[in-house]
Amino acid sequence: MMNKERKIELFKEKCQTKGIKLTPQRLLIYEELINSTEHPTAERIYSSITQKFPTISLDTVHRTLETFCTIGVATMAEGLGNSKRFEGNMDNHHHVHCVQCGMIHDVYDANYDQLLVPPQVSQEFKILKKIVHLEGICRKCQTEYENMD
Amino acid sequence: MMNKERKIELFKEKCQTKGIKLTPQRLLIYEELINSTEHPTAERIYSSITQKFPTISLDTVHRTLETFCTIGVATMAEGLGNSKRFEGNMDNHHHVHCVQCGMIHDVYDANYDQLLVPPQVSQEFKILKKIVHLEGICRKCQTEYENMD
DNA sequence: TTCTTAAATAAGAATAATTCTTATTTAAGT
DNA sequence: ACTTAAATAAGAATTATTCTTATTTAAGAA
Ligand SMILES: [Mn+2]
Ligand SMILES: [Mn+2]
Ligand SMILES: [Zn+2]
Ligand SMILES: [Zn+2]
Numbered sequence: 462m463m464n465k466e467r468k469i470e471l472f473k474e475k476c477q478t479k480g481i482k483l484t485p486q487r488l489l490i491y492e493e494l495i496n497s498t499e500h501p502t503a504e505r506i507y508s509s510i511t512q513k514f515p516t517i518s519l520d521t522v523h524r525t526l527e528t529f530c531t532i533g534v535a536t537m538a539e540g541l542g543n544s545k546r547f548e549g550n551m552d553n554h555h556h557v558h559c560v561q562c563g564m565i566h567d568v569y570d571a572n573y574d575q576l577l578v579p580p581q582v583s584q585e586f587k588i589l590k591k592i593v594h595l596e597g598i599c600r601k602c603q604t605e606y607e608n609m610d
Numbered sequence: 611m612m613n614k615e616r617k618i619e620l621f622k623e624k625c626q627t628k629g630i631k632l633t634p635q636r637l638l639i640y641e642e643l644i645n646s647t648e649h650p651t652a653e654r655i656y657s658s659i660t661q662k663f664p665t666i667s668l669d670t671v672h673r674t675l676e677t678f679c680t681i682g683v684a685t686m687a688e689g690l691g692n693s694k695r696f697e698g699n700m701d702n703h704h705h706v707h708c709v710q711c712g713m714i715h716d717v718y719d720a721n722y723d724q725l726l727v728p729p730q731v732s733q734e735f736k737i738l739k740k741i742v743h744l745e746g747i748c749r750k751c752q753t754e755y756e757n758m759d
Numbered sequence: 760t761t762c763t764t765a766a767a768t769a770a771g772a773a774t775a776a777t778t779c780t781t782a783t784t785t786a787a788g789t
Numbered sequence: 790a791c792t793t794a795a796a797t798a799a800g801a802a803t804t805a806t807t808c809t810t811a812t813t814t815a816a817g818a819a
Binding site for chain 1: 611617640643644646647648649650651652653655675678679682683684685686687688689690692693694695696697698699700701705706708709713714715716717719721722725726727728731734735736737738739740741742743744745746747748749752
């Protein structure tokens with residue numbers, strides 16, 4: 462971990478090196494993000510900011526968060542895209558998700574099945590599911606990238 | 611694993627024991643689900659079924675998939691709800707997600723950090739993220755359940 | 760088999776999350 | 790101060806999901 466002033470400093474440098482503009486909106490969104498431990502949604506950040514900065518638009522918050530992920534100062538918590546994905550496979554297994562095409566493959570691995578829940582977690586949560594979630598780019602999508610200009 | 615006829619048999623029994631009606635819609639949706647390896651969305655299942663059964667409604671597919679999860683013949687692939695969740699914490703860590711209130715807590719665990727990617731996965735994917743995703747009910751939500759009639 | 764009824768469905772409206780379009784503004788380099 | 794590409798605001802559009810209500814039906818009872 463790192464103190465917030467330092468993170469903001471690094472954020473400003475990152476904007477520089479990545480060649481994106483340091484706007485008041487971006488700074489506010491970044492501050493809101495690192496001051497929160499709740500993994501906020503775009504809407505949540507928008508609501509907090511709208512008090513200090515009433516003219517900001519929700520779309521800007523969405524765009525900015527995406528930009529932050531791209532330049533590596535934020536991440537989107539693991540998930541599988543906009544729509545719920547279902548399966549009838551009730552065997553214990555894990556997943557690898559192609560973030561490009563959305564494909565989900567099943568992963569069977571004995572080590573993954575044996576993961577223990579840390580005591581500080583099991584004290585606070587009744588755990589219903591333990592899954593290793595891998596994210597990456599599938600071979601097909603990698604090939605498609607290669608063939609792009 | 612298990613052959614599909616047997617799964618359908620068990621599905622019918624499950625409807626019995628859970629006291630829910632065995633409708634043609636439910637049977638079709640279940641068959642579609644277990645014949646797919648792609649972790650389909652409701653929309654995807656709806657499209658496939660609509661050919662054989664043109665009067666089915668998308669809402670029925672949604673409701674049915676939820677019912678299937680409730681009676682334990684299907685699951686929803688791991689995710690964090692409808693909206694994207696962001697964070698500025700770029701340290702390597704994992705998550706536990708309360709499926710009731712949506713809260714996400716950070717989990718730091720050295721064992722989790724050391725997970726290896728199975729070779730058959732790394733052959734097919736360029737892995738960008740490895741995360742242990744725990745799901746459960748937080749203490750607060752458990753207490754709230756207790757106080758319900 | 761026919762009857763009964765609560766459960767389930769279809770259809771479309773409503774809501775929620777996200778993305779797109781376009782005119783306007785602005786950060787940052789000159 | 791000037792220039793300009795990038796960024797923003799506003800609102801429309803799109804997509805996913807849920808809700809409402811009238812109708813239909815599965816399944817147990819008679
Ligand atoms: Mn799976
Ligand atoms: Mn986190
Ligand atoms: Zn892919
Ligand atoms: Zn909770």
